[in-house]
Amino acid sequence: MKLTILFFLLLFTGVSTYTSAQKSPKKSNVTVKPKSTTANAGNGKALYAQYCLSCHMVDGYGVQNLNPPLIKTTYVLGDKVRLTKILLNGFSERVEIEGEMYNNVMPSFNYLSNQQIADVLTYVRSNFGNKASAVTVAEVTKIRAGK
Numbered sequence: 001m002k003l004t005i006l007f008f009l010l011l012f013t014g015v016s017t018y019t020s021a022q023k024s025p026k027k028s029n030v031t032v033k034p035k036s037t038t039a040n041a042g043n044g045k046a047l048y049a050q051y052c053l054s055c056h057m058v059d060g061y062g063v064q065n066l067n068p069p070l071i072k073t074t075y076v077l078g079d080k081v082r083l084t085k086i087l088l089n090g091f092s093e094r095v096e097i098e099g100e101m102y103n104n105v106m107p108s109f110n111y112l113s114n115q116q117i118a119d120v121l122t123y124v125r126s127n128f129g130n131k132a133s134a135v136t137v138a139e140v141t142k143i144r145a146g147k
């Protein structure tokens with residue numbers, strides 16, 4: 001019986017020190033960053049250099065008739081679902097983009113995380129003369145899940 005009481009006492013003190021430790025950062029002036037749900041276009045720049053630049057070139061100019069530009073195209077500025085699916089599934093259709101025909105293969109980037117896809121697409125949509133809204137991690141997560 002005594003042991004049970006002791007056990008609960010220990011448990012209680014354990015829990016209360018734990019919860020007060022959790023609360024303590026509030027006392028300082030440090031703002032605790034919530035787990036990032038918004039895209040980060042700074043990472044996007046590095047991701048673009050690593051995964052996209054080789055084909056779409058610096059500033060998204062592309063290579064005529066081979067790799068289309070990423071400057072103000074309907075794909076980049078338009079529907080985020082269609083755009084995200086290009087990265088998740090790859091793209092190899094005969095398409096006309098900015099008055100040029102393209103019939104080449106873009107591989108899938110489905111091995112990138114939802115955060116990385118959101119970051120790189122947000123970067124593309126807000127650079128190279130593009131001015132479109134960010135793509136969020138939540139949106140990519142939904143699209144990948146097929147919802």
Ligand code: HEC
Pocket residue numbers: 048051052053054055056066067068069070073074075076083086087091092093094095097102103104105106107109120121124
């Ligand atoms: C191996 C070369 C290659 C790489 C790497 C590549 N793409 Fe592409 N991309 C293409 C090709 C080729 C097409 C057009 C496909 C076709 O001809 O059907 C395309 C099409 C696109 C389109 C739609 C058309 C347009 O120009 O608006 C977007 C958007 C796009 N790519 C974004 C990206 C992003 C973002 C990355 C990096 C994560 C990337 N691509 C990496 C080759 C590439």
